[in-house]
Amino acid sequence: MSDPVRFDSLHLETLDTADGHRIGRVTLDAPRSLNALSLEMIDALQSQLDAWATDDAIAAVWLEGAGDKAFCAGGDVVALHRAIVAGEADHDPAATQGFIARYFSHEYRLDHTLHGYPKPVIAWGDGIVMGGGIGLFVGASHRIVTPRSMLAMPEITIGLYPDVGASWFLNRCPGRSGLFLGLTGARLNASDALFVGLADRLIDDTRREAVIEDLRQADWREPARAVGHVLRQHDADASRERAPQPEVQPRLETLDALTDADDDATLIRRVIDAASDDDPWIARAAKNLAAGSPLSARLILRQLSRCRRLSLSEVLREELNLSLACAARGDLAEGVRALLIDKDRNPRWQHMHGDVPDVDIRACFVSPWDCDSHPLRDLVDRPAEKEPTHATG
Numbered sequence: 001m002s003d004p005v006r007f008d009s010l011h012l013e014t015l016d017t018a019d020g021h022r023i024g025r026v027t028l029d030a031p032r033s034l035n036a037l038s039l040e041m042i043d044a045l046q047s048q049l050d051a052w053a054t055d056d057a058i059a060a061v062w063l064e065g066a067g068d069k070a071f072c073a074g075g076d077v078v079a080l081h082r083a084i085v086a087g088e089a090d091h092d093p094a095a096t097q098g099f100i101a102r103y104f105s106h107e108y109r110l111d112h113t114l115h116g117y118p119k120p121v122i123a124w125g126d127g128i129v130m131g132g133g134i135g136l137f138v139g140a141s142h143r144i145v146t147p148r149s150m151l152a153m154p155e156i157t158i159g160l161y162p163d164v165g166a167s168w169f170l171n172r173c174p175g176r177s178g179l180f181l182g183l184t185g186a187r188l189n190a191s192d193a194l195f196v197g198l199a200d201r202l203i204d205d206t207r208r209e210a211v212i213e214d215l216r217q218a219d220w221r222e223p224a225r226a227v228g229h230v231l232r233q234h235d236a237d238a239s240r241e242r243a244p245q246p247e248v249q250p251r252l253e254t255l256d257a258l259t260d261a262d263d264d265a266t267l268i269r270r271v272i273d274a275a276s277d278d279d280p281w282i283a284r285a286a287k288n289l290a291a292g293s294p295l296s297a298r299l300i301l302r303q304l305s306r307c308r309r310l311s312l313s314e315v316l317r318e319e320l321n322l323s324l325a326c327a328a329r330g331d332l333a334e335g336v337r338a339l340l341i342d343k344d345r346n347p348r349w350q351h352m353h354g355d356v357p358d359v360d361i362r363a364c365f366v367s368p369w370d371c372d373s374h375p376l377r378d379l380v381d382r383p384a385e386k387e388p389t390h391a392t393g
Contacts, residue, residue: 031067072133114139135164146205154185156292159331186285313379
């Protein structure tokens with residue numbers, strides 16, 4: 001085992017395996033903020049992943065969060081709020097080089113790196129996995145949830161929209177469930193995460209050390225097969241007995257019907273009206289939308305529609321444009337103020353539901369960069385190493 005190294009709130013080390021390889025272990029180590037991602041953490045993780053990708057001794061990467069509450073609850077939106085208030089959120093050339101543009105572009109580049117990483121990445125998604133945490137988690141090749149996992153993309157509540165590649169992966173959820181989840185910020189338990197395709201394995205949270213030890217004892221001549229063999233063994237035990245009751249799958253037809261409308265305004269109104277539904281899960285999700293940013297609601301629907309047939313790299317470029325716009329002319333600063341700064345939970349949104357001018361929506365989809373200067377212009381999608389589908393335990 002190597003000596004651990006700390007970069008800000010990132011803890012890095014390598015674990016020796018029985019056959020002479022090493023597993024890189026990354027711990028997001030900011031438990032007081034539920035391991036929220038700072039720009040320093042993002043940059044340190046990017047640098048380490050780049051180094052491990054070309055290190056023949058590194059067979060795989062293990063990614064986890066410190067503490068017993070969260071894998072990662074999101075990005076450092078408080079730092080983003082400070083930058084917006086300081087006037088760094090315009091579409092002028094200075095802003096495209098400022099903290100907000102750097103934060104989002106570096107975060108999305110990291111997410112893209114994970115999606116196409118040349119070695120297995122095992123993400124231990126115990127506890128809260130939200131926002132930017134989902135960007136890391138979903139990008140891993142082997143995504144583990146536990147009975148305690150809770151996933152969500154609640155950006156509607158802070159005047160943003162589901163980013164970190166969500167414009168790509170929400171469009172690939174069953175039926176129209178991804179649209180409903182993105183629009184309402186509805187919470188997913190472990191069973192839901194497996195059903196909608198955001199997780200691969202359910203393993204009991206008490207088995208974490210046993211999983212790591214079995215990975216250290218594995219035969220790493222074929223890395224993806226080694227990881228798959230270990231995780232199947234732990235997934236097949238009593239873990240499933242603690243699986244929570246699914247919320248999304250039994251409601252899929254209802255969610256499809258709620259989100260099937262001729263225009264965006266009608267769709268939003270239909271979902272908001274479900275706040276009085278007898279079904280508490282749907283009612284709670286509808287209330288999130290009702291209390292959320294009306295501009296963000298319209299942006300979410302437009303963004304998912306625009307990105308339906310785009311590749312991941314194309315989606316991330318579109319998301320960077322939209323995220324900068326949300327900071328410059330959207331409700332992001334006000335949403336963060338109300339939820340996390342003043343904590344009055346009384347945001348003063350720019351618009352009311354049903355009264356968002358189309359000109360304001362269109363303005364948010366204007367890129368401040370041309371194709372040749374876009375910070376993510378060099379992203380090219382490539383498949384990550386996955387467990388062979390024909391492998392057996």
